[in-house]
Amino acid sequence: MKRLTIDSGLLLTDIELTYRGNSLVLHRVLVDTGSGSTIISSELAETIGIIAEENDMIFRITGVGGSEFVFSKTIDNIKVGKTEVNDFVLEVGAMNYGFKLDGIIGLDLLQEIKAIINIDKLTLECD
DSSP, X not given: OEEXXXXXXXXXXXXXXXXXXXXXXXXXXXXXXXXXXXXXXHHHHHTTTOOOOXXXXXXXXXXXXXXXXXXXXXXXXXXXXXXXXXXXXXXXXXXXXXXXXXXXXXXXXXXXXXXXXXTTTTEEEOO
C-alpha cells in the first residue's frame, strides 16, 4: 500500500525508478487516471543518464494541459510502494505545466500494477 497526498487539488505520491543501475526517487508524482502514459521530468531523468539518443523517436503528446514533445525510454524498473515493474517504457519530457511535478503516473502503469485508488483513505493499493 502506498500513501497518497493531496496538494492544491492534485493527487500525489512518490516513486522510484532505476535506469542502467542508477536509481532516482521522484517525490511529486501526479496520479492521473486521465493520462494514457507515464511521464517523468527530463531535467530529473538526466541526473541518472536518461537522455534522448540518436535512435529515440521524439513525438508530440497532447492533454488537458496542452501539448509537448517527449521521447520514450525503457527503464530497468519502476517501484510504486513495494510493487516493482521491470522493463517499463515511460516518456520523458519538459513537463512545463505551470506547477511543479516530477512525473505523472498514467493509466499504463496503474493498469500494470493493478492499482486500486482509495480516495477516502488516501492510499494506492498495488497487486
